[in-house]
Amino acid sequence: MLIGFEHVGMTVSDMDRAIDFYCGLLGLTLRYRKRNAGGEVAFVDAGGGMLEMVAPDNEVGRFRDVPTSEAGLRHVTLAYDNVDEMIALLQAKGVEIAERPRDAHNKAMISRVAFVRDPDGVLVELIERAADR
Structure with missing residues (x-):
């Protein structure tokens, strides 16, 4: 049986900058942050679900808007x-x-x-x- 919405995952280029934006400016709450092999992961709580942010050690390009002709978030x-x-x-x-x-x-x-x-x-x-x- 479904309990509820949990989280959406996203890749970020800089974890500190992402946390400053989502928590410092938008008001989400940092619940978990950990360094692991290949990068860093954090969960920020929006009150009804979370964002899982992954910052890999390798370079990350800028987000690309998904065209309406393609499936995606x-x-x-x-x-x-x-x-x-x-x-x-x-x-x-x-x-x-x-x-x-x-x-x-x-x-x-x-x-x-x-x-x-x-x-x-x-x-x-x-x-x-x-x-x-």
Whole structure:
């Protein structure tokens, strides 16, 4: 029987920088970090699931957006109580804003939405949930 959503894995080029972004700026909580053969692994908790971040010792290229003609994960989504305030904070810290806050298209699930890029170019969606969620 399903217990719940656990985590999504991602590769990062610099573990310290990734933890600073996801924990220091976006508010996730570092739960585990360990050095192992070939690199480093960390789990950061988003409250309803985690990101598993792996930083291999070898060079890592920048994230490539998945074209709509290919299967794959497109972005990571995090929910906030005020997307506009979060974007203002992130912009002041020099974070790349990919799409400014706007009303969401899927209003049954999301009321406001914006997109930023993490230090490796991964698209991160910031949302405010619909009122009845």
